[in-house]
Amino acid sequence: MESSAQKVMLGLKLPTDPRWVKLVQSNIEEILTDHAYCEQKAASSAISCIVRFPEYPDLVEECTRISIEEMEHFRMVHQELLKRGLKLGRERKDEYVSDLASFILKPGGGKKEQFVNQMLFAAMIEARSCERFKLLSENIEDEGLKIFYRNLMESEAEHYATFIKFAKKYGGDIDVDSRWKEFLAFEADLMFKYGKSETMHG
Numbered sequence: 001m002e003s004s005a006q007k008v009m010l011g012l013k014l015p016t017d018p019r020w021v022k023l024v025q026s027n028i029e030e031i032l033t034d035h036a037y038c039e040q041k042a043a044s045s046a047i048s049c050i051v052r053f054p055e056y057p058d059l060v061e062e063c064t065r066i067s068i069e070e071m072e073h074f075r076m077v078h079q080e081l082l083k084r085g086l087k088l089g090r091e092r093k094d095e096y097v098s099d100l101a102s103f104i105l106k107p108g109g110g111k112k113e114q115f116v117n118q119m120l121f122a123a124m125i126e127a128r129s130c131e132r133f134k135l136l137s138e139n140i141e142d143e144g145l146k147i148f149y150r151n152l153m154e155s156e157a158e159h160y161a162t163f164i165k166f167a168k169k170y171g172g173d174i175d176v177d178s179r180w181k182e183f184l185a186f187e188a189d190l191m192f193k194y195g196k197s198e199t200m201h202g
Helices: 004-011 020-025 028-052 057-083 095-104 111-139 143-170 176-193
Strands: none
Touching: 020 028, 020 111, 028 057, 028 111, 057 143, 095 111, 095 176, 111 143, 111 176, 143 176
């Protein structure tokens, strides 16, 4: 039986180049610093969803839980840095996330469309992060990090499923499945320029 993480992998149209793991291994401090800030941004994104869509009580509850969980992941990544005698560096700009935003930041559209776009945007980031965690859990030489990323992988998959669920629940008459397929195709085109730097989405 497929795990939820494996099902996420099937949704993405273009896998990360396996050579990306070699880049990561060459600079553990860089990947862990970048990863830490990815978790912090994910927490901020969940809080933003609460602020933008307070009319959905179950969404507020879930995003509260996710924001707390993401900050716990931030703490875990920071501890991994300290354990290795490394330090958290400055925040890195996430070009991948900026590129993804260009798909949803289109003029016009009502509240339902904005909501669906925000949910799918969050789901896509979680799905690609999950794919990257899976790759690291299977291929990185550091045995401690293999276990670390294997443990985080399922959490990312669960967050992905949560955002997709809310897009469908509150999307009104929007065809969420079709919109998601369009987004997957867009993301696959983006991925041709990524997988070339030692950052979580680079």
